[in-house]
Amino acid sequence: MDETAAASASASAVEAGDGNGDGDGSETRGGDDADPDSDPVVSGEGVRKSYGEVVALDGVDVRVESGEVFGLIGPNGAGKTTLVRALTGTTEADGDLRVFGAPPRAVDSQRIGLLPQSFDPPERLTATELVAYYGGLYDAARDTDSVLRDVGMADDANAWYETLSGGQKRRTCVATAIVNDPDLLFLDEPTTGIDPAGRRALHRLIERLAGDGTTVFLTSHAMDEVERLADRVALLRDGAVVAVGPPAELIAEHGGEPRLEVVVDGPAGDEPVERVGGAMSRDFAVEPTADGLRILGVRPESIGDAVDALDAGGIAFESLAWSEPSLEDVYLRLTGEAYSPRTGTGGIADRAGEDAQDGGDR
Numbered sequence: 001m002d003e004t005a006a007a008s009a010s011a012s013a014v015e016a017g018d019g020n021g022d023g024d025g026s027e028t029r030g031g032d033d034a035d036p037d038s039d040p041v042v043s044g045e046g047v048r049k050s051y052g053e054v055v056a057l058d059g060v061d062v063r064v065e066s067g068e069v070f071g072l073i074g075p076n077g078a079g080k081t082t083l084v085r086a087l088t089g090t091t092e093a094d095g096d097l098r099v100f101g102a103p104p105r106a107v108d109s110q111r112i113g114l115l116p117q118s119f120d121p122p123e124r125l126t127a128t129e130l131v132a133y134y135g136g137l138y139d140a141a142r143d144t145d146s147v148l149r150d151v152g153m154a155d156d157a158n159a160w161y162e163t164l165s166g167g168q169k170r171r172t173c174v175a176t177a178i179v180n181d182p183d184l185l186f187l188d189e190p191t192t193g194i195d196p197a198g199r200r201a202l203h204r205l206i207e208r209l210a211g212d213g214t215t216v217f218l219t220s221h222a223m224d225e226v227e228r229l230a231d232r233v234a235l236l237r238d239g240a241v242v243a244v245g246p247p248a249e250l251i252a253e254h255g256g257e258p259r260l261e262v263v264v265d266g267p268a269g270d271e272p273v274e275r276v277g278g279a280m281s282r283d284f285a286v287e288p289t290a291d292g293l294r295i296l297g298v299r300p301e302s303i304g305d306a307v308d309a310l311d312a313g314g315i316a317f318e319s320l321a322w323s324e325p326s327l328e329d330v331y332l333r334l335t336g337e338a339y340s341p342r343t344g345t346g347g348i349a350d351r352a353g354e355d356a357q358d359g360g361d362r
């Protein structure tokens with residue numbers, strides 16, 4: 001069954017159930033006002049799922065509070081979509097899964113919005129017809145035009161789905177996920193294929209929905225997007241959560257050092273790295289990049305020392321760019337995809353390795 005059919009099947013299965021799913025509709029909305037002792041909107045304990053020999057989820061624990069934007073990140077094949085499918089009842093999984101306190105398939109579908117990762121709606125429908133069709137699945141749906149305006153599709157509302165660009169198709173699919181004004185919205189890679197302006201518009205929409213109290217469960221490979229939007233982030237690796245927390249905390253714990261990126265005027269490689277490493281008077285580490293090198297541990301006040309080391313090492317450079325660590329660094333470190341510095345005195349390589357190892361306990 002493809003994702004579209006699965007999503008519809010889930011909606012049908014839910015509608016065929018008792019409809020109240022133990023959720024009494026009294027959950028509070030709004031992250032700031034959320035009571036930390038109240039029941040989570042989403043909870044999973046020891047969630048496991050295998051496809052034959054492939055273990056997609058290997059004992060995942062997850063908890064999402066009312067009004068949160070919860071980000072789920074991880075490499076291809078880590079299990080993100082499988083977790084979304086388990087929590088939306090579009091696939092069976094072992095473990096204790098609860099959404100609004102009920103098993104996923106018993107939750108009132110009116111309360112859940114789902115944008116699956118792959119979504120192939122009928123092509124010979126206009127965007128308006130498609131959103132109206134999905135709206136028709138619910139007792140109370142939003143006005144189609146206003147939903148299409150929300151996703152920036154008002155101007156192309158009467159174009160056939162098959163004639164839309166990839167980004168316009170994705171926006172239309174987002175519209176189908178919010179047409180029921182859900183309390184809990186699952187967005188599985190919502191901005192894939194959407195251009196920068198469209199991404200920004202979608203970010204603003206997610207922020208607005210969250211501001212109005214919608215709980216959002218977001219998976220994405222765009223780390224800037226997750227860092228901006230998510231109140232908390234979980235990093236999934238090989239079917240297990242290896243780190244979870246607010247982006248700022250994860251960055252502080254795992255993001256590494258602020259760094260100076262140096263584009264060298266001449267060949268990159270080990271030689272400039274070794275020359276700079278040898279000229280260091282401070283506890284900086286140096287690692288190679290495609291077009292130069294990166295000096296780790298450089299704070300704004302010590303940029304001058306780093307430049308002195310470049311000069312002392314005889315390195316001519318085209319540009320310097322200083323940056324703080326980001327969620328992308330957390331991702332690269334905890335998935336083991338970060339560069340390891342080869343020279344320098346800071347011992348960053350060891351610390352990165354420890355982080356990646358320790359991550360399994362968090």
Ligand SMILES: Nc1ncnc2c1ncn2[C@@H]1O[C@H](COP(=O)(O)OP(=O)(O)OP(=O)(O)O)[C@@H](O)[C@H]1O
Pocket residue numbers: 051054055056074075076077078079080081082083117
């Ligand atoms: N229907 C399926 N049948 C067999 N194996 C599957 C199926 N769905 C997922 N898998 C496998 O389960 C593992 C987790 O896949 P999943 O799609 O959940 O990962 P993901 O983190 O969402 O990846 P991506 O970032 O590429 O979307 C992968 O090894 C994948 O090949």
